[in-house]
Amino acid sequence: MRKSLPIFITSLILSYFPNVACAESSNLNQKVAIDLSQKALQSDLAYKITESLTVEVGPRLAGSPENAVAVAWAEAKLTSLGFDKVYKEPVVVPVWQRGEASAKVISPYPQNLVLTALGGSVATPKEGLTAKIARFDTLDALKHASKKNVAGKIVFIDQKTERFKTGAGYGKSVAGRVNGAIEAAKLGAVAIVIRSIGTDHDRLAHTGMMHYDDKVAKIPAAALSNPDADLLNAMLTRTDDVTLQLTLTPKSQGTTATYNVIGEFTGASKPDEIVLLGAHLDSWDEGTGAIDDASGVAIVTAAAKLIGELPQRPARTIRVVLFAAEEIGMIGGKAYVERHKDEMAKHYIAAESDFGADRIYRADLKVAASVFNEAQALLTSLTAIGVELGDNNARGGSEVSLLPAQGVPVASLRQNGQDYFDYHHTPNDTLDKVDPAALAQNVAVYAQFAYLMAQSELVLRPLK
Amino acid sequence: MRKSLPIFITSLILSYFPNVACAESSNLNQKVAIDLSQKALQSDLAYKITESLTVEVGPRLAGSPENAVAVAWAEAKLTSLGFDKVYKEPVVVPVWQRGEASAKVISPYPQNLVLTALGGSVATPKEGLTAKIARFDTLDALKHASKKNVAGKIVFIDQKTERFKTGAGYGKSVAGRVNGAIEAAKLGAVAIVIRSIGTDHDRLAHTGMMHYDDKVAKIPAAALSNPDADLLNAMLTRTDDVTLQLTLTPKSQGTTATYNVIGEFTGASKPDEIVLLGAHLDSWDEGTGAIDDASGVAIVTAAAKLIGELPQRPARTIRVVLFAAEEIGMIGGKAYVERHKDEMAKHYIAAESDFGADRIYRADLKVAASVFNEAQALLTSLTAIGVELGDNNARGGSEVSLLPAQGVPVASLRQNGQDYFDYHHTPNDTLDKVDPAALAQNVAVYAQFAYLMAQSELVLRPLK
Ligand SMILES: [Zn+2]
Ligand SMILES: [Zn+2]
Numbered sequence: 001m002r003k004s005l006p007i008f009i010t011s012l013i014l015s016y017f018p019n020v021a022c023a024e025s026s027n028l029n030q031k032v033a034i035d036l037s038q039k040a041l042q043s044d045l046a047y048k049i050t051e052s053l054t055v056e057v058g059p060r061l062a063g064s065p066e067n068a069v070a071v072a073w074a075e076a077k078l079t080s081l082g083f084d085k086v087y088k089e090p091v092v093v094p095v096w097q098r099g100e101a102s103a104k105v106i107s108p109y110p111q112n113l114v115l116t117a118l119g120g121s122v123a124t125p126k127e128g129l130t131a132k133i134a135r136f137d138t139l140d141a142l143k144h145a146s147k148k149n150v151a152g153k154i155v156f157i158d159q160k161t162e163r164f165k166t167g168a169g170y171g172k173s174v175a176g177r178v179n180g181a182i183e184a185a186k187l188g189a190v191a192i193v194i195r196s197i198g199t200d201h202d203r204l205a206h207t208g209m210m211h212y213d214d215k216v217a218k219i220p221a222a223a224l225s226n227p228d229a230d231l232l233n234a235m236l237t238r239t240d241d242v243t244l245q246l247t248l249t250p251k252s253q254g255t256t257a258t259y260n261v262i263g264e265f266t267g268a269s270k271p272d273e274i275v276l277l278g279a280h281l282d283s284w285d286e287g288t289g290a291i292d293d294a295s296g297v298a299i300v301t302a303a304a305k306l307i308g309e310l311p312q313r314p315a316r317t318i319r320v321v322l323f324a325a326e327e328i329g330m331i332g333g334k335a336y337v338e339r340h341k342d343e344m345a346k347h348y349i350a351a352e353s354d355f356g357a358d359r360i361y362r363a364d365l366k367v368a369a370s371v372f373n374e375a376q377a378l379l380t381s382l383t384a385i386g387v388e389l390g391d392n393n394a395r396g397g398s399e400v401s402l403l404p405a406q407g408v409p410v411a412s413l414r415q416n417g418q419d420y421f422d423y424h425h426t427p428n429d430t431l432d433k434v435d436p437a438a439l440a441q442n443v444a445v446y447a448q449f450a451y452l453m454a455q456s457e458l459v460l461r462p463l464k
Numbered sequence: 465m466r467k468s469l470p471i472f473i474t475s476l477i478l479s480y481f482p483n484v485a486c487a488e489s490s491n492l493n494q495k496v497a498i499d500l501s502q503k504a505l506q507s508d509l510a511y512k513i514t515e516s517l518t519v520e521v522g523p524r525l526a527g528s529p530e531n532a533v534a535v536a537w538a539e540a541k542l543t544s545l546g547f548d549k550v551y552k553e554p555v556v557v558p559v560w561q562r563g564e565a566s567a568k569v570i571s572p573y574p575q576n577l578v579l580t581a582l583g584g585s586v587a588t589p590k591e592g593l594t595a596k597i598a599r600f601d602t603l604d605a606l607k608h609a610s611k612k613n614v615a616g617k618i619v620f621i622d623q624k625t626e627r628f629k630t631g632a633g634y635g636k637s638v639a640g641r642v643n644g645a646i647e648a649a650k651l652g653a654v655a656i657v658i659r660s661i662g663t664d665h666d667r668l669a670h671t672g673m674m675h676y677d678d679k680v681a682k683i684p685a686a687a688l689s690n691p692d693a694d695l696l697n698a699m700l701t702r703t704d705d706v707t708l709q710l711t712l713t714p715k716s717q718g719t720t721a722t723y724n725v726i727g728e729f730t731g732a733s734k735p736d737e738i739v740l741l742g743a744h745l746d747s748w749d750e751g752t753g754a755i756d757d758a759s760g761v762a763i764v765t766a767a768a769k770l771i772g773e774l775p776q777r778p779a780r781t782i783r784v785v786l787f788a789a790e791e792i793g794m795i796g797g798k799a800y801v802e803r804h805k806d807e808m809a810k811h812y813i814a815a816e817s818d819f820g821a822d823r824i825y826r827a828d829l830k831v832a833a834s835v836f837n838e839a840q841a842l843l844t845s846l847t848a849i850g851v852e853l854g855d856n857n858a859r860g861g862s863e864v865s866l867l868p869a870q871g872v873p874v875a876s877l878r879q880n881g882q883d884y885f886d887y888h889h890t891p892n893d894t895l896d897k898v899d900p901a902a903l904a905q906n907v908a909v910y911a912q913f914a915y916l917m918a919q920s921e922l923v924l925r926p927l928k
Binding site: 054 | 515518519520521522523530533572573574575576578665666667668690691694695698699702751752890891892894895896897
């Protein structure tokens with residue numbers, strides 16, 4: 001055993017050799033991080049939080065009465081977990097109600113199809129609308145179509161979503177959902193149905209946000225389940241002449257207030273500097289929002305809670321932000337950036353959990369290039385729980401992706417998304433899809449990340 | 465090479481040594497059977513038939529207008545495939561329409577649950593009914609409950625269905641669906657909801673037939689999806705006091721006629737003796753009835769068609785019976801037995817395909833014990849395509865299970881049922897669940913079985 005030097009000598013040495021101090025505190029930080037990781041892996045706190053939100057609140061579409069229940073739940077949960085500060089910040093959101101969705105092939109082979117309205121869609125006439133189908137492989141193919149092939153018809157975009165660990169298939173197909181109604185309306189279509197942006201074969205449709213352009217007619221938009229898209233396709237291989245009756249009854253009803261809910265463990269020595277951990281509190285309305293994003297809420301909350309249980313707070317403040325209204329356009333994220341504009345310089349780094357509940361396999365950063373290697377080295381302990389250290393091109397994900405433009409460094413703690421788009425935005429987003437062990441691994445990663453960043457001596461800026 | 469004897473000598477030998485003739489024809493039958501098997505494995509006919517029925521007809525609940533379309537489809541399909549005879553026989557069935565099903569937990573945690581009416585259920589009052597939940601692990605536990613714990617409540621039977629290759633889990637749990645409403649009503653319950661009889665975790669409920677007893681009040685009956693049963697359970701672990709609002713709007717509307725549709729290839733030398741291959745034409749109304757039982761229809765039809773394409777017909781008639789109204793109580797099967805009572809002695813053997821579209825792994829028989837070994841030996845060629853030869857305790861499955869009581873020998877050509885109850889009786893029973901290669905293996909088995917039995921010299925009776 002090495003004998004300790006008297007304190008004044010230690011201080012003397014440290015003042016002459018700052019790197020030694022750095023190495024010592026770094027070793028201590030590593031020790032605490034590994035300890036946090038072990039606690040996280042043995043804890044069921046995140047699973048219990050996920051269960052609590054899905055069972056006691058359930059679906060919580062931004063702007064709905066259920067979303068107000070979720071806000072109250074979040075405040076109560078953060079408070080009961082002993083966060084130093086719990087507060088909420090108002091966010092104005094549009095109110096949209098799904099209503100009913102039904103579709104029936106009228107000819108050549110009458111049968112019902114399963115579909116759901118896309119978020120923000122207008123309604124059909126009350127009695128529905130009936131028109132022939134004009135099918136396209138992709139949004140791009142639709143863009144190149146001629147008016148005479150589309151006018152008066154219901155456009156059907158039939159692009160399949162491929163399965164990838166990274167979830168990259170979603171990026172390839174989602175434009176049809178987001179912009180399909182605009183492009184179809186430009187060519188005179190009366191409505192649009194898309195093949196669900198999902199990798200499953202369940203007879204459950206995937207909803208999600210869509211956009212209108214005020215210069216173009218607003219037409220009803222819905223997603224068919226994958227088996228129903230197959231069915232429509234099989235009919236279209238038999239004849240070009242398929243007629244669909246479509247009824248959607250969504251309603252848009254002005255705006256209302258909801259809230260970003262925030263919980264903090266205050267930093268010991270740099271309380272005004274922030275390590276931000278984000279997730280979103282809202283969900284779509286047909287599942288219980290278990291993997292999107294109760295699991296994210298649970299992961300970042302449990303990670304912060306573990307840090308809050310340490311004998312002493314880390315240097316910086318750990319701020320958990322449970323964002324409002326991610327699903328309907330990152331409205332809570334934008335409101336956060338606006339409200340905290342003057343505080344952006346104090347955001348040391350940020351990360352968000354919004355990609356389901358499967359394990360994290362890779363950590364990417366976006367920090368000053370000059371410190372990337374050192375910053376990455378701080379996270380070495382993550383490799384012990386299956387996390388590869390990646391590159392310096394992180395975008396941060398969901399709301400946190402808004403922060404690099406504000407100069408804020410971010411991390412992407414990437415989850416395996418292999419199965420995510422089987423359930424995403426469907427009624428099937430329920431608690432049974434969450435593996436408690438995988439969830440605990442996420443908490444172990446976030447807890448280590450947050451603690452190590454809250455203690456880091458590095459200057460992570462500027463990003464360019 | 466062995467030289468052929470002049471024909472008259474051969475005839476002479478055969479008349480003195482009938483076993484030699486038997487062995488020779490047996491070898492020839494084996495050769496034809498193996499040839500049929502190879503053709504079947506290379507054919508996509510069964511897949512095309514399955515696709516045709518699911519796409520061009522879709523759901524076809526017995527007694528519905530869609531079922532009439534299915535009957536017309538079946539007649540046209542058998543005719544176009546060149547069956548020697550195609551005919552139909554009327555069957556009277558009750559008319560039941562599903563209507564809508566909705567449920568909402570009122571307290572303690574308001575949220576909607578996904579469920580579906582059980583087949584034959586009465587409706588709730590139009591405005592729904594609201595009552596507390598009384599949960600039971602099993603139907604048996606309900607039977608032992610006291611009136612004071614059940615009266616005025618909605619009974620919830622929460623039995624999980626286990627996954628087995630044989631499908632044996634269904635047999636263990638299905639009594640709750642069939643008889644739950646009777647037992648619950650005896651104790652004064654106002655309605656019953658059961659955990660779906662299914663092995664999946666999809667937010668899709670499994671319907672299926674239920675019974676009433678005319679001496680007991682008829683109460684509404686529905687099935688919750690597995691994730692919804694989990695959800696209700698999670699609430700019940702927090703409080704005994706869970707109140708549900710339930711609305712079901714099914715309607716029973718008298719009776720109507722539908723049909724057993726029958727196609728035959730007439731036997732060459734024993735045309736009045738029948739090898740019966742069965743499947744059922746009707747389906748539940750929320751999926752397209754792909755694995756239950758379009759695949760069965762396709763398997764037996766394609767198998768018969770392959771035999772019909774041989775240069776000469778086998779000795780006995782191959783009769784394909786596409787039964788009406790299996791799902792709502794084997795009504796078509798009972799009508800067949802009644803109508804063909806005098807012909808029962810002429811049914812050489814029967815088998816039915818009604819367990820999905822996965823591969824056949826085992827063949828059991830029910831024949832006279834004295835000929836079991838020889839009968840089983842006839843089927844040796846099945847082992848080459850993954851079929852184990854089983855025992856003499858076959859029951860025959862679905863409609864065909866009615867035949868042993870009439871003295872008719874049967875076979876059970878057992879399919880792997882591992883995944884069957886993931887989709888059974890749900891909207892998820894769609895074409896994408898059918899593997900064309902597995903379907904072709906089924907055809908190969910049925911074609912060999914039917915041909916070998918149509919040629920067999922054995923006397924398979926009496927059964928005892
Ligand atoms: Zn999300
Ligand atoms: Zn069936």
